[in-house]
Amino acid sequence: MLALSFSAASVFAATSIAVVEELSPEERHEEVASLVTQFIQKSHYLHISVNDELSSKVMDKYLESLDGNRMYLLSSDIAYFEQYRDQFDDLVKSKPLTPVFDIFQVYQTRVRDRLDYALALLETEPDYTVDESYRFDRSEAPWASSEAEMDEIWRMRVKNDALRLALAEKEWEGEDGIKYLLTKRYKRFRKNVEQVNSDDVFETFMQAFAHTLDPHSSYLSPRNSEEYRIQMSLSYFGIGASLQSDEDYVQIINIIPGGPAAIDGKLKPNDRITGVAQGSDGDMVDVVGWRLDDVVDLIRGPANTVVRLQIIPAGALPGSGEKILSLTRDQVKLEERAAKSEIINVPRDGRDWKIGVIEVPSFYRDYRALSKGDKNFTSTTRDVKRLIEELEESGIDGLVLDLRNNGGGHLTEATALSGLFIDNGPVVQLRNSNGRISRLDDPDPVARVSYNGPLTVLVNRFSASASEIFAAAIQDYERGVVVGQQTFGKGTVQNLYSLDQYLAPEGDKGHGQLTLTIGKYYRVTGKTTQHQGVEPDIELPSAIDADIVGESVRDSALPPDTIQTTRFKRGTPLDTTIASLTANYTERSKSDPNFRYLVDGIREVEEARARTTISLNIDTRIAEREAESQRALERENERRAALQLEPLESLEDLGDDDLPDILLEEAANISTDLAEMRQSAPQPEQTARVQNP
Numbered sequence: 001m002l003a004l005s006f007s008a009a010s011v012f013a014a015t016s017i018a019v020v021e022e023l024s025p026e027e028r029h030e031e032v033a034s035l036v037t038q039f040i041q042k043s044h045y046l047h048i049s050v051n052d053e054l055s056s057k058v059m060d061k062y063l064e065s066l067d068g069n070r071m072y073l074l075s076s077d078i079a080y081f082e083q084y085r086d087q088f089d090d091l092v093k094s095k096p097l098t099p100v101f102d103i104f105q106v107y108q109t110r111v112r113d114r115l116d117y118a119l120a121l122l123e124t125e126p127d128y129t130v131d132e133s134y135r136f137d138r139s140e141a142p143w144a145s146s147e148a149e150m151d152e153i154w155r156m157r158v159k160n161d162a163l164r165l166a167l168a169e170k171e172w173e174g175e176d177g178i179k180y181l182l183t184k185r186y187k188r189f190r191k192n193v194e195q196v197n198s199d200d201v202f203e204t205f206m207q208a209f210a211h212t213l214d215p216h217s218s219y220l221s222p223r224n225s226e227e228y229r230i231q232m233s234l235s236y237f238g239i240g241a242s243l244q245s246d247e248d249y250v251q252i253i254n255i256i257p258g259g260p261a262a263i264d265g266k267l268k269p270n271d272r273i274t275g276v277a278q279g280s281d282g283d284m285v286d287v288v289g290w291r292l293d294d295v296v297d298l299i300r301g302p303a304n305t306v307v308r309l310q311i312i313p314a315g316a317l318p319g320s321g322e323k324i325l326s327l328t329r330d331q332v333k334l335e336e337r338a339a340k341s342e343i344i345n346v347p348r349d350g351r352d353w354k355i356g357v358i359e360v361p362s363f364y365r366d367y368r369a370l371s372k373g374d375k376n377f378t379s380t381t382r383d384v385k386r387l388i389e390e391l392e393e394s395g396i397d398g399l400v401l402d403l404r405n406n407g408g409g410h411l412t413e414a415t416a417l418s419g420l421f422i423d424n425g426p427v428v429q430l431r432n433s434n435g436r437i438s439r440l441d442d443p444d445p446v447a448r449v450s451y452n453g454p455l456t457v458l459v460n461r462f463s464a465s466a467s468e469i470f471a472a473a474i475q476d477y478e479r480g481v482v483v484g485q486q487t488f489g490k491g492t493v494q495n496l497y498s499l500d501q502y503l504a505p506e507g508d509k510g511h512g513q514l515t516l517t518i519g520k521y522y523r524v525t526g527k528t529t530q531h532q533g534v535e536p537d538i539e540l541p542s543a544i545d546a547d548i549v550g551e552s553v554r555d556s557a558l559p560p561d562t563i564q565t566t567r568f569k570r571g572t573p574l575d576t577t578i579a580s581l582t583a584n585y586t587e588r589s590k591s592d593p594n595f596r597y598l599v600d601g602i603r604e605v606e607e608a609r610a611r612t613t614i615s616l617n618i619d620t621r622i623a624e625r626e627a628e629s630q631r632a633l634e635r636e637n638e639r640r641a642a643l644q645l646e647p648l649e650s651l652e653d654l655g656d657d658d659l660p661d662i663l664l665e666e667a668a669n670i671s672t673d674l675a676e677m678r679q680s681a682p683q684p685e686q687t688a689r690v691q692n693p
Contacts, residue, residue, distance in 0.1 A: 189289025408465025
């Protein structure tokens, strides 16, 4: 197909519509779009006007959702789409959504063209000895100006796909060869694109529309609404991970606490799945280019059966080999996602200090049991209170509350958990879309504080929402010390609307659901966690890149602001204490082999992330991989030598339990410092310093 100028676009559109004439908007879609628009204008926190300015943003977001890495569409296509830039606001209010489908069909045809070209390239094995590089991150690159330019991009894309398999010691020919595997992959992807239905197109557009408002507003089609219901009810057997499509890959969004993946601990957010196999010895099925639904169907299965995942680990160096994880499917059980405790012994000056650790993976509450009058209903607060009692019976000297990777949960639990550590008073403030401010207090103000000893709260970039409310309250009341990494920064409140409640049913087809941001959280000081998260009192190193993960990197995130301080009683100032703790931590980190190992590893990950291109020369790639492995082995053996451990001959000899949780150990050290300070100079009774509005 020749490159198209703006004047030729109408011919292209007619051709694409003829090819995929079944893809067209339904009356049901227009009803949903109109209803969603009404909700947005009336109920969204910002009272957003659906106008030409928003329309322009929606178009950019829609194109990003279709071709974010700019591997399919040409600059001439983008020029053709400009005629629609100011139309989307009118379309979602009352007009046919034909332009939405027109854009998709252009994209769909381009995808077919690219995959046909990729398949043609497989007739000849690439020459891996040529010195050239492939730019795998094209998100900021200009749109290709011609098919010839796009051909060159895809020549190197196919060569990189082939080289990855060659590095896995695959031959070019044969039933399990590179040519066979890539042919299957590209044909499958092309078939998946051809199987897209009108609901898929509509959902993609409406998601782009919702995400233009803010990152947490969203629309789900009827099918995915049911998928959401299943995941929220935890009524299926699987591995306990949330997935999303990312270009040709299925990517891990997060790990569901208590599920098989969380218990195993090896699967991580942003890992990409490239293959799925059934049982301990089933054939690995290449799933690159598959529909998300189909990959999910492969991963799910009967309880107590094994599924193997082939993954590219998050943050892996470009060209790194894949890893295979074996997981046993099971139902996500509430008791397994519950808070749990342990005791860490910290040797210091001839004495072992006992530091209790309570890991809180989420803020949960069994509302069904509560509504039935069950006095023993499960909740985060009840579990943590019980664990505190058990730990204090063991004679702990300090407590670490581990909220790393805790993405939130029930707001009621965040306020109740705060009440275990602070006296009665406000925990968080909320402002709705009408500007009305309310505050949530400790729900059990007459109950005694459950723990008043040295308290350390450990957080990271994946600590979000309710976790941030709790950590902020502990920090604002100066009840404890927050350590770790700046938290995610989600300070918004969402409401879910089932659209079937507002629109008449149309046969067996539903209308999906809308999640809309309707309010914001604020700390008792009036500051917000939105965008800013909670800044730790003592910052610890982390491999999670805050420039990639977090609310602040999302272009549609609501801005931070402040409201008035509410009346609350702040504890004794901790400024001097935190300064001493920081000095101790800094000095300790200089000589701790585990800590140096962590910092060096983070530095290498950061260097890898900075790369946007990769060599297509097989000798260079092998050398890079061997150098990476050698550096990793040297770092590990340096650590082992400093700890007077036997060196390893290979990283394959490294056991899962050989590496300690370095950040948790440091949190325990900081908690020990707190305990020592309290023992040597007992804290005075808490004084009430009233903060007035």
